Amino acid sequence: TMFVNKHSRTFIFKRLPRNYRQFTSSSTEDYDLVVIGGGSGGLACAKAASQLQKKVAVLDFVTPSTQGTTWGLGGTCVNVGCIPKKLMHHASLLGDAIRDSKAYGWNVPDEVQSDWTTLSTAVQNHVKSLNWGHRVQLRDKNVEYINGLGSFKDPHTVRVKESNGTERLLKTRNAVIAVGVRPYVPSQIPGAVEYGATSDDLFWLKKTPGKTLLIGASYIALECGGFLNGLGFDTSIMVRSRPLKQFDQQMAELVAESMESKGTRFLRKCVPVSIEKDSRGRLVVKYEDLTNRQTKEEVFDTVMFATGRHAVTNNLNLEALGIEVDQTTQKVFGGHSDDHERTSVANIYAIGDILHNRPELTPVAIKAGQLLADRLFGGSQVQMDYNMIPTTVFTPLEYGVVGISEEKAVSCHGEENIEAICFGDRILGLHLIGPNAGEVIQGFAVALRCGATWSGLSGSVGIHPTTAEEVVKLHITKRSGADPTVTGC
């Protein structure tokens, strides 16, 4: 930038970029790292690498959803995942709190309604402030940000196509694929792609969702169904087999039951057949009840598919480079040369949801990204530990878990060796359904990582009165058949 002083003396000075420093690469075009994807993993990796004085660029681009929704920098978590989800989950719980407050002496009206526009606008404004925050952070950490679609020309050249059409070639020593995944909508169902919304759209819906059908049994279907029901919408969840198949099944059933008791309708063992729009613009869903093969029909205002998330890697040109992907999921294989995130091409890595067979969680992507940057540029040898990763399903009654399910424990160690999920004294898994389960489980996850044993747990004194103390008071085994319902203190 040039400034001309308009007073009697004229001088010209050139202002240097804030964090001007010499880069060690041979030409100004060479990057040490190019990250494709500006989500949880990508941003963390880029910032960590830049902290180590490396020249880094991050590419981020959002291909619009099937319904045309798009968003800013930050990836799934910030824009269409964790953040808006948790805010809406909290909003729905506040409704419960308002209703409960009457019994505690608060003067509240008998009927309280939630206003979707007020809520969604507030959530969207918060998300946009986070998009901005990420832009500022990248600038502060001297990471170059390019809003464009990246692909590989060769292992050391990333082609980026910006939204205005200009193309650039970035020469780089290393690259990280952090493009994440997107909702999968079964296109073979007539009307699904045309009329079906997904989690990409729900948080950005301008109009109120109204009577909603969620198709799917994943945590996404249940979390969204949970808060929509809590906000007062007529909510149905269509499940083909069982809810939360990836989780401990006893806990999954308890979650579903708690949601049903709050008024969410589960259409079990049903599959959608077609979706059409009626003359009033509402959606007519034909579905089949698999138990009796009967076809039924019902009208909804909104239909949301939560039928899995898949990788969209066909634009990256991975095949030409020989980067191996899983044929079913299209996710990138890591694990080459004993590095969890290294792909089949030596200088190219994958982190976050796009990495095959790893938990699709923000903190996992962030940590993997940071550790990768340390290995690439900081001389570290530390690999990401994908074991004992805690997580929580934010249904109205939350389900927090660290470790393995009972099914997995039995299949690994044999039923005779498992007692209320304990292998001898070693704790293999801890599952909790209750309010604030997410907050409770975090501390126990640390305990398990430090090798907490059953004796250690049961020898700990509880904090009273809390939900968390129930964990240290556990004493009834499933095998005993005794009734675990707590009656008194």
Add this chain to the structure above:
Amino acid sequence: ANLSTALLRKAHHPHYPAVNINYNIQRHVATAEKKFECFNIQDAKDFQTRVIESPVPVIVDFHATWCGPCKLLGPRLEAIISNKEGQVSLAKVDVDENVEIAMEYLVESLPTVIGFKNGRKINKFIGLQEDDAIDSFVEKLIH
């Protein structure tokens, strides 16, 4: 600056009307006899012309649609500046539409208000302020 250069500047910068109808301004500013400029910056070139090369000092209000305090600060700025009889102008920069300008001036939190005079950044404040604080900020820029 001597009188001849002052006149020279005026010849190159024609006065704009009190309310510029080429730019969408949501709030109409009531002006009495003196002219008061309040405009939305469209791009970097616009910023260069109307802020950097402005003959009068310019208060630049960096704001965003998602920023609550910005919505409160905007009218306060307009009210105070409209009473300064044209001695200072108000430029509004939506940081989502003009990211590069915001990055250049190291804007982080919003609202950020920067006072420009003769093409240089003179003073700055961050966050919603009371009227008297805003007024003394504007006065400091003018004098």
